[in-house]
Amino acid sequence: MQHEAELLDCxxxxxxxxxxTSAVYLxxxxxxxxxxxxxxxxxxxIPRTRNVPGFPEGVEGPELLARMREHAARYGVATERVTVQRIERLPDGTFRAEAEARSWRARFVILATGACDVEPEIEGIQAATRAGQVRYCPVCDGYETQGQRVAVLGRAGHGVRESLFVANFGNQVTWLAMATQHEVPLTELAQLRDAGVRIAESPPHRIECGVDGVGVRVELQNGQVLAFDTLYPALxxxxxxxxxxxLGAQAADNGQLRVDAHQQTSVDGLYVAGDVAVDLNQIAVAAGHAAIAATAIHNRL
Ligand SMILES: Cc1cc2nc3c(=O)[nH]c(=O)nc-3n(C[C@H](O)[C@H](O)[C@H](O)COP(=O)(O)OP(=O)(O)OC[C@H]3O[C@@H](n4cnc5c(N)ncnc54)[C@H](O)[C@@H]3O)c2cc1C
Known part of the structure; x- marks a missing residue:
């Protein structure tokens, strides 16, 4: 294993x-x-995000990422392309991260490892996501679905919440309930009805995107075929x-890490920022966490 020559601050x-963003601040x-x-x-x-402050015309996700990388590099913070396999706490209180037979040592760690959406098995899903036909974040882009036919794919609970959220944007929402509509309390069924959300009659059998000029084509188990402009998986x-x-950091059942007001976990010196630490998965939130964590660390160094 490569010897850690230098003790990093973070x-x-x-x-x-x-x-x-943490890198820019530090x-x-x-x-x-x-x-x-x-x-x-x-x-x-992200095909194009339209809710990042300072980009009124929106900006493509890859372009924003490239700009952020350039910004961090401008202030001397380099990036190593590795997947960290382990972080341990050494007896002197510092942290050591290991990846691919190499290791690095630092006084503080900011964990900004993000989150992954559970993806449904859908033919053509990657191209459909790039085209904005499959979307994962109505907070981000519900606005863009105004006037559209929108499907929400998800089980009772999450599927109902997301259907109600999406129905606020002046569109026609159908909930693909995956045979869970019978688990929904009557009060929630009434909310769905009041919001104009339809419930598909039977579970989806096959979902395809971009076939025959149809954005999202859903074939139900009863043979009915539905067409939508947009699909939100809510899985x-x-x-x-x-x-x-x-390392011993406490997390809720859904994996969301518990943090204090400075984004520090229950492990002293281990901070977290971004999607790994929050359910409101947003670029602005990630940047805010990063500013708070980096400044707290700076003040302790
Ligand atoms: C389709 C789509 C559209 C979206 N649209 C918007 C939008 O319009 N507006 C908005 O605000 N948000 C949007 N989001 C959400 C936004 O992308 C996230 O909130 C944001 O990227 C979170 O930043 P992050 O740094 O926490 O995670 P990420 O940006 O996902 O970065 C996490 C990084 O950690 C790396 N990593 C993970 N594990 C390890 C490891 N063990 N070792 C080393 N590296 C590791 C990952 O490879 C990744 O590079 C969208 C998301 C999706 C999927």
């Missing part, structure tokens, strides 16, 4: 919106920081929190 694990505080990044930021999957999210929980 290791940033994850080089997406949160990690790169670089501008003249701290020795390094990003270790596996290269899978959710920013790369959940996995918070990439394992590196922190292995």
């Amino acid at each position: 290791l940033i694990v994850g080089g997406g919106a949160a990690g790169l 670089g501008r505080y003249k701290r020795k920081a390094l990003i270790l990044d596996a290269g899978g930021s959710r920013l790369q999957r 959940g999210l996995h918070h990439a929190c394992e590196l922190a929980t292995a």
Whole structure:
């Protein structure tokens, strides 16, 4: 294993919106920081975001990511393209991160490893996501669905909440309930009805995107075929929190890490920022977390 020559002020694990913003702050505080990044930021999957402050015309996710990388590099924070396998606490209180037979040591860690959407099995899903026919975040882009036929794919609970949220945008929403509508309390069924949400009569059998000029084509098990402009899968999210929980950090049942007002976990010196730490998965939130965590660390160094 490569010997850690230098004790860094802070290791940033994850080089997406949160990690790169942390890097800008720490670089501008003249701290020795390094990003270790596996290269899978959710920013790369955004066709065009329209709710990031300062971009009234919107900006494509990959372009925003490139700009953020340039911004971090401008202040001297480099990125290593590796997947961190383990972080441990050494007896002297510092942290050591390991990846691919290499290791790095730092006084503080910001974990900014993000989250992954649970994806449904749909033919053509990657191209449909790029085209904005399959969307994952109505907070981000519900506005763009005005006047459209929208399907929400999800089980009782999450599926109902997302259908009601999406129905606020002046569209026609159908909930693809995956045979769970019978689990929904009457009060929620009434809410769906009041919001004009239709419930598909039978579970989806096959979903295809971009076939025969139809955005999203859903064939139900009863043979009925429905066409939509947009589909929101609402199947959940996995918070990439394992590196922190292995260190003893406390997390809720859904993997969301518990933090204090400075984004510090229950492990002293281990901070988290961005999607890994929150359900409101937003670039602005990731940037806010990063500013808070980086400044708290700077003030402790
Ligand atoms: C289709 C889509 C559209 C969206 N649209 C919008 C929008 O319009 N507006 C908005 O505000 N938000 C939007 N979002 C959400 C936004 O992308 C996220 O909130 C944001 O990227 C979170 O930043 P993050 O740094 O926490 O995570 P990410 O940007 O996902 O970065 C996490 C990084 O950590 C890396 N990583 C994970 N594990 C390890 C490891 N063990 N070692 C090293 N690196 C690791 C990953 O590879 C990745 O590079 C959208 C998301 C999707 C999927």
